[in-house]
Amino acid sequence: MKGIRVRLEGLSKHFGKVVALRTLDLDIRAGEMVAFLGPSGCGKTTTLLMIAGIYQPTAGAIHFGDRRVDHLHPRDRDVGMVFQSYALYPHLTLFDNIAFPLRLKGQRPTEIGPKVRQTAELLSIAQILDRRPAQVSGGQQQRAALARALIKEPQVVLLDEPLSNLDAQIRLQARGEIRRLQQEIGVTSILVTHDQSEALAMADRVAVFSTGELQQFAPPDELYHRPINTFVAGFVGHPPMNLFPGRFDDGAFAIGSARFPLPPTVVRGEGTLGIRPEDISLGGDIGARVLIVEPLGREALVTAAVDGATMKLLVGEHARPMPGSQIRIGYRPERLHLFDAVGQRAS
Amino acid sequence: MPLLPPRWRLILAVVLLVSVPIAAGIFWLFLTGVFDRVHGLLPVRPPSADNWRFIWEGVGGRPPVRIPLLNSIVFAGGVAALEVIVASMAAYAISRMSFPGRRLYLGLVLVLHAFPAVSLIIAIYYVLRLLGLFDTLTGVILVKASLDLPLGIWLMKGFFDYLSWDMEMAALVDGMSRWTLFWKVAMPLVRPGLLALGTFALLSAWGEFILPFTLIVSPRSWTMAMYLQTFFGEVFMDFGMFAAVGLFYALPVIGMFLVGQRYLLNIYGGGVKG
Numbered sequence: 001m002k003g004i005r006v007r008l009e010g011l012s013k014h015f016g017k018v019v020a021l022r023t024l025d026l027d028i029r030a031g032e033m034v035a036f037l038g039p040s041g042c043g044k045t046t047t048l049l050m051i052a053g054i055y056q057p058t059a060g061a062i063h064f065g066d067r068r069v070d071h072l073h074p075r076d077r078d079v080g081m082v083f084q085s086y087a088l089y090p091h092l093t094l095f096d097n098i099a100f101p102l103r104l105k106g107q108r109p110t111e112i113g114p115k116v117r118q119t120a121e122l123l124s125i126a127q128i129l130d131r132r133p134a135q136v137s138g139g140q141q142q143r144a145a146l147a148r149a150l151i152k153e154p155q156v157v158l159l160d161e162p163l164s165n166l167d168a169q170i171r172l173q174a175r176g177e178i179r180r181l182q183q184e185i186g187v188t189s190i191l192v193t194h195d196q197s198e199a200l201a202m203a204d205r206v207a208v209f210s211t212g213e214l215q216q217f218a219p220p221d222e223l224y225h226r227p228i229n230t231f232v233a234g235f236v237g238h239p240p241m242n243l244f245p246g247r248f249d250d251g252a253f254a255i256g257s258a259r260f261p262l263p264p265t266v267v268r269g270e271g272t273l274g275i276r277p278e279d280i281s282l283g284g285d286i287g288a289r290v291l292i293v294e295p296l297g298r299e300a301l302v303t304a305a306v307d308g309a310t311m312k313l314l315v316g317e318h319a320r321p322m323p324g325s326q327i328r329i330g331y332r333p334e335r336l337h338l339f340d341a342v343g344q345r346a347s
Numbered sequence: 348m349p350l351l352p353p354r355w356r357l358i359l360a361v362v363l364l365v366s367v368p369i370a371a372g373i374f375w376l377f378l379t380g381v382f383d384r385v386h387g388l389l390p391v392r393p394p395s396a397d398n399w400r401f402i403w404e405g406v407g408g409r410p411p412v413r414i415p416l417l418n419s420i421v422f423a424g425g426v427a428a429l430e431v432i433v434a435s436m437a438a439y440a441i442s443r444m445s446f447p448g449r450r451l452y453l454g455l456v457l458v459l460h461a462f463p464a465v466s467l468i469i470a471i472y473y474v475l476r477l478l479g480l481f482d483t484l485t486g487v488i489l490v491k492a493s494l495d496l497p498l499g500i501w502l503m504k505g506f507f508d509y510l511s512w513d514m515e516m517a518a519l520v521d522g523m524s525r526w527t528l529f530w531k532v533a534m535p536l537v538r539p540g541l542l543a544l545g546t547f548a549l550l551s552a553w554g555e556f557i558l559p560f561t562l563i564v565s566p567r568s569w570t571m572a573m574y575l576q577t578f579f580g581e582v583f584m585d586f587g588m589f590a591a592v593g594l595f596y597a598l599p600v601i602g603m604f605l606v607g608q609r610y611l612l613n614i615y616g617g618g619v620k621g
Contacts, residue, residue: 054516075522087513091535104522148521158520 003031003188004065004155006051011060013046020046022213023060028190028205030065033182035191035199038209039235044192047209048158051190053077064155075104077156080149084161086141088133094120094144095129101152119147122181139170146178150185157182159191163198175202196236200224208232230343233274239301241337242280242311244273248338258307260286263333267346274337277301280313282321284330290321304329376597379590398591406588410566412595415574418484419553422570425488426495426552431545433492434499435507435537439529441500442507443515460497467494468561475562482564491558495551499544506540507533539610546607553600571596 006028013021021043028034036044049055051062053074062070069077080101088097095116102112120126123143125136133141142162149157162178163171179202182189193199199206200220208215208223208231216228227233233241246255248267253260260273288304288311299314302321306329313329321327338346351359375388380398382390405411440446441453471490472481480486510533518528534541556572563569575596578589604611 049516052516052520054519073524074519075524079520081517081520083513083517085511085513087511087517089514089518089532089536091538101521104527145517148517152522 003186005030005063006156006188006190007061007063008047008051009061009063011047011050011062012058013043013050013055014058019212021050024214026207026214026217028188031186031188032204033179033189033191033202035193035203035206036209037193037196037199037206037236038215039194041211042209043212044207044209045160046212048160048190048192051156052079052081052158078152078154079156079158080152080154081158082142082145082149082160082162084164086133086145086165088141088144088148090133093130093132094125094136094140097133097144098129098147098151101148105152115151116147119151122150123147138166139174142166142174146181150181150187155188157187157189159189161193162191164193164195171198178202196238200236206236208235210235226345227274227337228345230272230274230339233337233339237276239277239312239314241274241276243339244309244311246271246273248273255306256308258286258309261333262336262338265338265346267338267340270341271346272339272343274339275311275331275335277312277314279335280311280329280331282315282319282327282329284328286329288327288329290323290325290327293320293323295320376590376593379586380594383587385586398585398587399595401588401592402595409574409577410569412574412592414567415569415571418568419571422484422488422491422555422559423549423552425484426491427545427548429488429492430495430499430548431541434496434544435503435534435541436529437496437500438503439507439533442504442510443533456497456500460501464494465557468557472562481562482568484563484568487559487562490562491552491555492548494558495548499548502544503537503540506537510536542607542610543612546603546610549603549607550600553603 006026008024008026011021011024011026012019024043024047036047038044046055050057050070053069053072057070060070061068064077088094089100092100098116098119099112102115116129117126120129123146125140125143125147128136128140133144136144142165146162159178163174166174175198191199191202200223203220205217205219206223207217210231216223216232218226218228223232223236227236227241230243234243244253244255246253248254248262248265248269248271251262251264253262253271253273255273286306288306290302290304291310292303294301294303296314299316300320302313302315303310304313304327315321340346371388375385378388378390379385381394383392383395383397385391400406401409401412441449441456475481475486475490478486480489514532515528518532519525523531554572555570556576559568559570559573560576563573575589575592578585578592
């Protein structure tokens with residue numbers, strides 16, 4: 001089976017007066033894994049449900065390859081879907097759950113049996129096919145849900161927070177497995193998540209949503225190194241980027257009375273300066289007072305006050321300062337992120 | 348063996364006390380049915396089968412008992428089947444779909460539920476006459492089922508409200524139409540509700556008296572309640588046989604209740620959500 005290109009054109013969704021999704025254009029390549037990332041209520045699940053055919057778009061079009069599908073019933077779209085709650089049918093065994101889509105297609109039991117076993121084998125749940133969902137673990141339910149989504153060899157697989165009900169340990173493992181499986185099969189996949197580490201680790205490209213609008217659609221590295229606005233800058237990355245509102249003028253950025261030298265820049269006036277905690281180093285020409293030290297194992301997250309503003313920085317285990325002590329910090333100017341008055345990236 | 352705490356002993360005593368008249372009634376029914384003659388609660392003649400001869404012969408010009416018995420079975424079964432099917436379909440629509448007038452419909456169902464059905468009986472009589480269903484079992488089945496439907500709809504809505512939306516979405520994506528989804532996913536999952544409503548409808552229809560009594564005339568369409576009623580108000584009243592018929596009439600209900608009581612308890616598990 002081979003994935004298919006998915007194109008969203010001017011897609012929007014209103015629930016009464018509430019705008020759940022503003023005009024969205026998105027082009028997903030065949031076989032690509034894309035993550036929809038954002039806080040709850042940002043429109044990512046709404047978009048997914050429109051692609052699945054559960055919601056009707058208020059406006060816009062959805063194309064699978066050359067086929068326009070936004071007016072089609074879900075069963076005619078050839079999509080597989082995994083839900084956060086797994087949504088297995090509790091009254092059926094895992095075998096019957098996985099076989100369900102094939103039975104609905106009218107396939108014969110002699111065809112269905114081997115296919116179910118083969119898919120179950122792939123997901124290592126072949127031994128428990130005769131049990132009901134309530135009799136197996138969360139991780140196994142999640143695999144069964146995945147098997148049910150994959151068995152009809154769909155062109156597009158939709159994953160709605162598939163990992164958030166799993167324990168942290170299994171989650172890491174399942175993350176890798178889903179990604180491996182997706183690459184093996186080559187099916188176009190869309191993953192909805194509010195967990196940035198999941199999105200960055202699993203997806204080829206990540207679409208960041210906020211308040212019903214697409215903020216940025218880019219590969220994980222670009223998202224991290226060149227966030228397009230202050231929302232993406234603050235949302236992607238852990239610990240989050242330091243963002244300081246202030247003024248740009250004459251080769252420096254002013255926060256209150258403090259001035260931070262900048263490389264030559266075209267930005268002037270009000271704006272926001274961003275710098276990631278790992279890009280601030282000890283030893284430099286800016287004086288700061290340590291407020292909090294949070295050990296994170298290999299590193300420590302230090303909260304320090306600089307002339308009225310507080311910032312967070314990561315320091316290695318050998319140079320861990322004491323709370324209340326004075327330190328000197330510095331940064332490499334090329335690591336700064338500059339945003340204009342409306343929060344858009346400058347340069 | 349630990350004794351009950353004093354407070355519980357008191358409650359138990361009160362419960363026992365208020366149950367005495369009901370228990371005495373049932374005891375009387377049993378005694379009078381079994382013994383030929385009873386003074387108060389004391390049998391004065393040995394047990395006899397004479398009270399039970401209505402089972403094998405027509406008594407006093409009445410039809411043989413198998414006719415009202417069969418009618419009652421058809422009546423109760425028909426009402427229960429109709430009510431379960433229609434109520435679950437209506438409840439599913441109310442619970443899951445958004446359509447114009449949904450709230451109004453919900454309100455109307457609730458009002459109908461509260462409406463005293465007996466006050467409609469004259470109007471129902473005319474409607475049945477017009478439809479040619481007066482004096483037929485079909486007619487009474489339709490009337491009884493419709494009058495009980497509001498409760499059934501409300502009850503089933505509570506069960507459907509608890510189904511997960513995710514699962515319905517999954518079913519749609521898996522390739523089901525709304526119709527197959529209803530029968531293959533939603534209905535199996537509200538089975539406790541269906542059983543509760545079915546048992547409730549059976550019991551309610553089995554005990555129904557006023558509707559058959561007003562809407563059926565011919566003895567061939569009598570139900571058990573009407574048959575029992577004919578032993579009433581004669582010049583000479585045969586208490587023994589009246590009690591025996593009463594017992595005969597009540598036995599299936601006791602049986603049904605023993606089988607169905609755990610489903611009935613589910614009625615209170617369904618909950619109500621607006």
